Amino acid sequence: MQNIILNEFNLxxxxxxxxxxxxxxxxxxxxxxxxxxxxxxxxxxxxxxQISGKMQTVEISNLYGRKIEKLETISKGDQKFCVECGSEIDTTEDAQFCAYCGSKL
Known part of the structure; x- marks a missing residue:
C-alpha cells in the first residue's frame, strides 16, 4: 500500500x-x-x-534511491490543515497541536 500512496504523490x-x-x-x-x-x-x-491541505513540497525516494522533487509555493493565511500530516484542524478551538499527529501548529 505504500507504493500506491507514493504513486498518488508521483502522479x-x-x-x-x-x-x-x-x-x-x-x-x-x-x-x-x-x-x-x-x-x-x-x-x-x-x-x-495550511490553507488547502494539499502537499506543497514533496520529495519521493524510490527503491533505487533516486529522488523526484516537485515544488509549489507556500501559501499564507489561516491554518486549516496540519503541515505534517495534512489532517484538517478544528478551527472552533485555539488548538496548538494537531489532534491526529501531535505536531505543533
Missing amino acids: NPNITVEEISINTGITLKDVRAIIFDLKATGRLRGTFS
Whole structure:
C-alpha cells in the first residue's frame, strides 16, 4: 500500500490526504498512517499546505534511491490543515497541536 500512496504523490504532487483516500479506496486513517510510515523511513518528505491541505513540497525516494522533487509555493493565511500530516484542524478551538499527529501548529 505504500507504493500506491507514493504513486498518488508521483502522479499528483499537490494531492490531499482525502483525495488519496477517494482515489485508492484506502481509508483516511490508513492513508495517514502510511504517510507517517513513509516519512519515518525517509521514502517521503514534504509538507502540506495550511490553507488547502494539499502537499506543497514533496520529495519521493524510490527503491533505487533516486529522488523526484516537485515544488509549489507556500501559501499564507489561516491554518486549516496540519503541515505534517495534512489532517484538517478544528478551527472552533485555539488548538496548538494537531489532534491526529501531535505536531505543533
